[in-house]
Amino acid sequence: MNIHFTTPDGRRLTCAARPGETVMQVAVANNIETIIAECGGAMVCATCHCHVAPEWLAATGPRGEVENDMLDCIDTEVTAESRLSCQIRLSPELDGLVIRLVAR
């Protein structure tokens, strides 16, 4: 499966992914710069913040409670599409997922 990252300056990066991985893991493996993920997926740093393209919001599901709290505390732009990419686990249904990267 593939997922796509779009950058704030309009580029589109397509990355191979496997079901079971998180979006953060795919981003880190592909050196996507704005997904830093300093805590490695423990949901304590919020440096893997991203926006999910609106058409994929239903498929990726709602944010968790702790994730919501973390998003309250960050200094990058938080919108209704905001997620922590470490909390989006890929399944075959998410093949083609589009993630919008957030400028840091």
Place this chain on the structure above:
Amino acid sequence: MTTLNSSWDDKPRSCPVSGLGAVYRPYEHAGMYDFFRRARREEPVFWNDEIRYFVVTRREDVLAVLADVETFSASITLSPVHSFPPDFIAAMKAGGFSFQATLVNADPPLHDRLRGCAQRFLNAKRYNTYEDRIRAMVREHLDRVAGSPGFDLVQALTYEVPAKVLALLLGIEDIDPTQIKRWGDQRLLLTFGDLSGDDLRRAGEELIDYWQYCVRLVHSRLENPTGAEDYPSMLLAMRNGDDSVLSLPDIYGLVFGVMLAGHETTTNATGNLFLTLMRNRDEWERLKADPSLIPNAVEEGLRHSSSVVNWRRRATRDCRIGDVDIPAGSNVLISLASANTDESHFSEPERFDVGRAESREHIAFGKGRHFCLGAPLARLEIRIMLEEVLSRFPDMRLAPDFQPDWIRTITFRGPESLPVLTA
């Protein structure tokens, strides 16, 4: 670059342990990076009998230890490297000191409960609201030495500013920042040093003072709510009388913990960065020519010369690190400094390069569940100090023949003074 000096020779000095463990000098900082380079190559995980720890030096192994919170407990993080004598512990308890776990040395579920509360205050969004005040504070410090041909940069700037920033977070206006530093210094020596006798007793008394100060601070906010947005007030508001959310001792511990975590580390990291920049003049000049490199220079400083060189875990079960079997109950010292200079991840790791692409892949703030809550604040403070010093003293250089002295602990590394010339 330093070289292996006489204190790191191959003569075992305690038990007849074979290999590098007998050479390792856990309290010595001169020569440390050379030693770790050798360890990564020859014996990346070794036992040291002086402190009775397994020492882990490769980045990959350090990351594996930090990631596995079930096998490697954080409970040991604030325990003294050398056990306290029973009469000392009794005296501490009599003085009201609590040995209860707080954030940094708690495992789940306690850790997660405390962290969930603490990070509602300790986060990048809030830290950014302090930027203007921190900059004004830094400028005020630099004003005092402007016009002087030379000064000690630690004393003039990096020693006090992080303590004053902490006072801001805590909403304290009536404390001498050097008092916070004195408490912190004693706390470090007590936990990560090798004090004994009267030195140990005096440090214990300072620690009790420090603890009681934190308890009084929490109670003054409890009894006279100011409505202010400071850390103790916010924790009390989150608690809202419910001990299952946070108990009062939890709050004492969090306030006590932030006072330690928030200044010594930043003082040292800033001192290390300035020392390294002064020793790499071309990089200083690069920053002057292109200040947009400053944020990355901060990361490169953290990577190249970490202020927290080692951290600790305890194995909860039999396991392996690299090729070494680690029995349950073993103490494990993970070298963040070594991981940050591991040649398998960083090319030419000992070269200080403010434009290095992978600088931020350091683990100076740890990694995983215990990732440093103060990291964005430390970055903010260090960046501001660097920006202001660069623009105020663009020709600053190290005093001739200066060699740093390091505080004697296994964990923290930073120059005790940094004499500079500006004229």
